[in-house]
Amino acid sequence: MLRNARQAGLEPIIPSFQYSIIPWPRPGFSLCGILHLLSHQGGPGFSFGGIVQLLSRQGGPIAKRSEASFYEGVTMKEAHHKGHGKTYKYGMVVDLDKCTGCGACMVACMAENNLPFRKDNSDRLRSSLWMRVYKISNGLPFPDMEISYIPRPCQHCEGHGHHAATPCVSVCPACATDYSHETGIVSQIYTRCFGCRYCMAACPYHVRIFNWWDPTWPKGMEKYLNPDVSVRMRGVVEKCSFCYHRLQRARNKAYAEGRREIHEDEYQTACTQACPAGAITFGDLDNPEHKVYELKKSRYAFRLLEELGTNPKVYYVSTRDWVRKAGDVYTGKKGNDVMPA
Amino acid sequence: MDSASASFDSALIPEGVKRCKLKWFLLWIGILHGPVMVGVVATLMCWGLALNVTYLNNNFPFGLWIAADLGVIALGAGAFFTGFLRYILNIDELKNIVNFAVVIGIMCYAAAQAILGVDIGQPLRGWFIFWHANVHSMLTEVAFCITCYFMVLCIEYLPLILENRQINKIGFFHGMAHHLHEAMPTIAAIGVFLSFFHQGSLGGVPGVLYGRPFAFREGFLVWPWTFFLFILSAIAAGPCFTILITWITEKFARKRLVKRNVIDILARISGRLLVVYLVLKTIDTVYWVSIAGKVGAPFSSFYANHPYGYWVLVLELGILGVIPAIILLSTKARQNENLLVIACLLNCAGIFMNRWIMTVQTLVVPVMSFDKFVSYHPNWVEYASTLLYLWLGAIFISITYRYLPIFPQEKELNPL
Numbered sequence: 001m002l003r004n005a006r007q008a009g010l011e012p013i014i015p016s017f018q019y020s021i022i023p024w025p026r027p028g029f030s031l032c033g034i035l036h037l038l039s040h041q042g043g044p045g046f047s048f049g050g051i052v053q054l055l056s057r058q059g060g061p062i063a064k065r066s067e068a069s070f071y072e073g074v075t076m077k078e079a080h081h082k083g084h085g086k087t088y089k090y091g092m093v094v095d096l097d098k099c100t101g102c103g104a105c106m107v108a109c110m111a112e113n114n115l116p117f118r119k120d121n122s123d124r125l126r127s128s129l130w131m132r133v134y135k136i137s138n139g140l141p142f143p144d145m146e147i148s149y150i151p152r153p154c155q156h157c158e159g160h161g162h163h164a165a166t167p168c169v170s171v172c173p174a175c176a177t178d179y180s181h182e183t184g185i186v187s188q189i190y191t192r193c194f195g196c197r198y199c200m201a202a203c204p205y206h207v208r209i210f211n212w213w214d215p216t217w218p219k220g221m222e223k224y225l226n227p228d229v230s231v232r233m234r235g236v237v238e239k240c241s242f243c244y245h246r247l248q249r250a251r252n253k254a255y256a257e258g259r260r261e262i263h264e265d266e267y268q269t270a271c272t273q274a275c276p277a278g279a280i281t282f283g284d285l286d287n288p289e290h291k292v293y294e295l296k297k298s299r300y301a302f303r304l305l306e307e308l309g310t311n312p313k314v315y316y317v318s319t320r321d322w323v324r325k326a327g328d329v330y331t332g333k334k335g336n337d338v339m340p341a
Numbered sequence: 342m343d344s345a346s347a348s349f350d351s352a353l354i355p356e357g358v359k360r361c362k363l364k365w366f367l368l369w370i371g372i373l374h375g376p377v378m379v380g381v382v383a384t385l386m387c388w389g390l391a392l393n394v395t396y397l398n399n400n401f402p403f404g405l406w407i408a409a410d411l412g413v414i415a416l417g418a419g420a421f422f423t424g425f426l427r428y429i430l431n432i433d434e435l436k437n438i439v440n441f442a443v444v445i446g447i448m449c450y451a452a453a454q455a456i457l458g459v460d461i462g463q464p465l466r467g468w469f470i471f472w473h474a475n476v477h478s479m480l481t482e483v484a485f486c487i488t489c490y491f492m493v494l495c496i497e498y499l500p501l502i503l504e505n506r507q508i509n510k511i512g513f514f515h516g517m518a519h520h521l522h523e524a525m526p527t528i529a530a531i532g533v534f535l536s537f538f539h540q541g542s543l544g545g546v547p548g549v550l551y552g553r554p555f556a557f558r559e560g561f562l563v564w565p566w567t568f569f570l571f572i573l574s575a576i577a578a579g580p581c582f583t584i585l586i587t588w589i590t591e592k593f594a595r596k597r598l599v600k601r602n603v604i605d606i607l608a609r610i611s612g613r614l615l616v617v618y619l620v621l622k623t624i625d626t627v628y629w630v631s632i633a634g635k636v637g638a639p640f641s642s643f644y645a646n647h648p649y650g651y652w653v654l655v656l657e658l659g660i661l662g663v664i665p666a667i668i669l670l671s672t673k674a675r676q677n678e679n680l681l682v683i684a685c686l687l688n689c690a691g692i693f694m695n696r697w698i699m700t701v702q703t704l705v706v707p708v709m710s711f712d713k714f715v716s717y718h719p720n721w722v723e724y725a726s727t728l729l730y731l732w733l734g735a736i737f738i739s740i741t742y743r744y745l746p747i748f749p750q751e752k753e754l755n756p757l
């Protein structure tokens with residue numbers, strides 16, 4: 001496969017690097033790497049790594065300073081787990097009546113988040129896309145036929161009721177994916193994921209994708225990779241992060257300027273900014289000053305598969321009945337007239 | 342004349358039994374190495390070229406490997422369950438088959454762990470499941486219990502090795518084997534405890550997926566109903582797998598190794614458990630149909646995706662469930678060796694089918710209304726790397742049978 005990729009002018013970033021027990025992209029075995037692994041795998045839940053970190057008090061002055069910086073009285077880890085201090089609920093509202101299906105959001109997402117692609121990327125079931133635009137139709141013959149497009153990033157499910165945990169987070173055996181109660185964002189720790197793919201089975205939205213190949217880009221394109229986003233190695237699962245690195249960047253800026261709050265327009269996802277129709281709005285769903293706060297209350301708003309109890313943070317708005325039916329139920333309870341286009 | 346007496350390895354062969362000549366034995370092992378090599382190549386392809394060499398995809402993150410994993414662990418349940426019957430319920434006759442059940446158990450559990458080693462995308466990080474354990478994940482529980490239980494199986498296997506004719510001559514090992522035998526009820530009890538948990542947790546793996554209405558189940562405390570169904574189906578099918586492998590070994594050895602009454606006890610118990618399982622599984626299915634329908638997943642939607650139609654239900658519960666149950670319950674049918682073997686085969690196939698359904702069919706059923714159904718079938722790489730453990734298991738059993746006294750009744754049934 002690698003040879004084919006080379007022939008096609010696609011070069012893996014580090015050609016010899018295939019497996020990793022240490023955080024990528026440091027190839028090879030090293031004691032330092034293992035210590036690094038033990039001490040820096042910040043993540044949720046119970047972990048022997050965490051205990052070692054605690055015992056060895058690793059983390060370094062920089063980590064300590066930035067942890068203490070943004071939140072008053074609580075560390076970043078505490079805020080993450082318990083939602084101490086101020087919490088946010090970042091989410092998205094997508095106006096399906098505005099979406100033209102142009103795919104700019106998909107392209108922007110790929111560029112922003114260093115998604116690899118192969119010469120023939122047409123295999124929908126194996127290609128890497130964090131944002132996917134689905135095309136649906138009402139199934140009626142011309143002239144009554146209608147089309148709608150549904151952009152689908154990770155829904156950053158919160159879960160509720162009996163299902164108080166995010167579907168994918170609760171099943172991951174290695175705590176490699178996590179729900180932040182501080183931001184409402186579901187994260188993915190690539191260097192910890194070992195590729196069991198249980199989370200993929202748990203996600204009903206087909207959001208999670210697996211790296212079936214070593215990542216490759218057309219020659220020269222690796223120079224355009226986003227330095228804020230780590231490139232993923234083969235054999236791990238990845239997914240939309242709501243451009244989390246942009247939140248980090250915005251926070252750093254706010255900190256440098258002596259602020260504790262970031263403005264709505266300081267943290268926007270790549271897809272939101274790229275959409276030429278302005279169909280995507282992003283912000284803190286709990287903040288009345290953010291546009292999404294009101295938009296999500298629209299009587300035409302719905303979420304995908306609400307009845308399952310996943311409690312997603314991506315809302316869709318459509319004035320068309322059949323579109324809402326297609327989205328908020330599954331297997332056609334109310335939407336028997338909905339046909340996949 | 343004992344044909345083995347002239348063999349190079351005759352000093353290692355248990356006393357009072359007959360084995361084929363060494364050259365035939367080596368030829369047989371050599372033949373098995375053919376498919377083993379194919380499996381090794383497939384495995385190396387997965388590790389070397391990444392998992393794009395399989396037919397798995399983002400819609401089917403689980404495929405043959407995970408189904409096979411769940412299947413072999415269920416079939417390996419014969420080991421802990423026979424131990425439970427022998428050492429805890431004190432069914433004395435089963436001492437004549439419990440050793441072999443352990444051998445089969447080791448084969449199954451080793452296979453399950455090895456298959457997982459190929460299935461995960463970053464095999465070198467497999468240990469993260471222990472190091473960064475998420476105590477809420479069913480898979481974590483499975484990993485811990487399977488690893489611990491595999492160690493228990495190895496400890497159960499150890500006295501058999503120590504009973505090898507030459508090793509047993511050494512006083513220390515003789516004594517050790519004796520002490521291990523004495524400790525066996527305790528070891529078996531630990532095995533039973535661990536097994537109940539991981540068999541159940543394997544059921545929990547699909548059962549907790551609340552985003553997948555086909556597999557999701559409510560349940561008791563933190564355990565979905567599939568937790569209990571998996572335990573029950575494993576102990577119903579495990580003994581049948583033990584009978585089946587014993588029968589195959591007897592065919593190759595061309596002699597009886599275990600008395601029929603011993604086999605009959607296992608078959609009878611298996612039959613009764615299978616009936617209980619079928620009743621509960623039917624109740625579970627009917628109940629779930631009504632629940633799922635209410636929240637928008639009509640029963641028909643689960644079976645609307647060709648080739649996963651209603652025939653799946655008929656095959657799993659009817660042909661691979663009710664038929665073997667009837668045979669195993671009837672004393673007369675059980676006495677008929679051919680019928681008994683067919684019943685065991687169907688029962689084992691049924692468990693495999695169930696595990697396939699709970700993993701692959703779960704992923705087949707589209708959840709979003711605009712999602713399209715896509716089909717999955719494994720490719721040769723997946724088949725070869727899975728079947729590899731069947732061939733390795735055959736080699737393992739052949740060597741064990743040749744050099745270790747695993748069948749206490751062999752001498753009596755086949756006087757020299």
Ligand code: SF4
Nearest residue numbers: 154155156157168203
């Ligand atoms: S959409 Fe899927 S990947 Fe995203 S949080 Fe929900 S279950 Fe997890």
Ligand code: SF4
Nearest residue numbers: 172193194196197199
């Ligand atoms: S594939 Fe990675 S993120 Fe997903 S469940 Fe397995 S270890 Fe966790």
